[in-house]
Amino acid sequence: MNIRRSALSVLSVAVLVGAVIYPTVAADKDRASTMAYRQIFMETKGKHAKAIKLLLKNKLSLRHIITHAEALEAMADDMLLLFPAGTIGGKSRAMGDIWDKDGKISTEFTAKAIDMRKEAAALAEVARGGNYKKIKKQMGRFANKGCRSCHTDYRGEDIEAK
Numbered sequence: 001m002n003i004r005r006s007a008l009s010v011l012s013v014a015v016l017v018g019a020v021i022y023p024t025v026a027a028d029k030d031r032a033s034t035m036a037y038r039q040i041f042m043e044t045k046g047k048h049a050k051a052i053k054l055l056l057k058n059k060l061s062l063r064h065i066i067t068h069a070e071a072l073e074a075m076a077d078d079m080l081l082l083f084p085a086g087t088i089g090g091k092s093r094a095m096g097d098i099w100d101k102d103g104k105i106s107t108e109f110t111a112k113a114i115d116m117r118k119e120a121a122a123l124a125e126v127a128r129g130g131n132y133k134k135i136k137k138q139m140g141r142f143a144n145k146g147c148r149s150c151h152t153d154y155r156g157e158d159i160e161a162k
Contacts, residue, residue, distance in 0.1 A: 035092045038082040041075070048072050049143065056136050062127070065135060069120075069127040072142070076120040079113045080105055093156045109154060116146035 048068040055065045085103035088094050100106045119142040126138040 031087050032090065034082075034084060034087050035090060035094075038087070038092070038094075041078070041082055045072060045075055045147075048075075049139075049147070052135075052139055056132060056139065059132055062130055062132075066124070066127045069124040069135075072146075073117075073120040073124040076113075076117040076146070079116065080110060083109070093158065095154050095156050098154050109150070112145075112150050112153070116142075116150070119146045 048071050052065055052068045052072075055061060055068075083094065083098050083105055085099055088096060088098075098106060098109045119138070123135070123138045123142045126134050129135075
């Protein structure tokens with residue numbers, strides 16, 4: 001089984017598990033906690049990406065680049081679990097288009113999460129190859145398809161900036 005097919009299988013299972021577990025969590029009035037955790041999770045992803053960029057810029061520890069890339073790959077598996085129905089509002093910047101009219105994660109959002117997972121897996125694979133130039137190129141793909149594409153379509157304005 002190739003890596004991409006395996007990654008999609010893992011992501012599919014994660015979506016199914018999330019569909020079973022997280023609606024209950026949100027229904028149990030843990031909406032605020034879920035949204036707070038989502039924010040920490042996203043900040044952590046951002047820190048991994050920033051670390052890779054710094055390491056690449058200065059051609060520092062390849063081993064650490066691999067570690068951060070593998071962390072991003074692992075975190076990508078949980079992306080869809082972070083958006084249970086009803087986790088919008090308050091300090092959350094998540095926009096309503098993430099969910100369809102039935103409260104389920106939209107197919108468009110799911111497709112973007114799958115794209116991000118593919119790019120994260122490719123980043124980890126390229127990092128293990130050890131070529132800084134190729135890692136930098138794949139990091140750009142991951143940032144564009146993995147982060148920016150969702151932030152552009154599904155993340156609203158910073159509430160605290162107003």
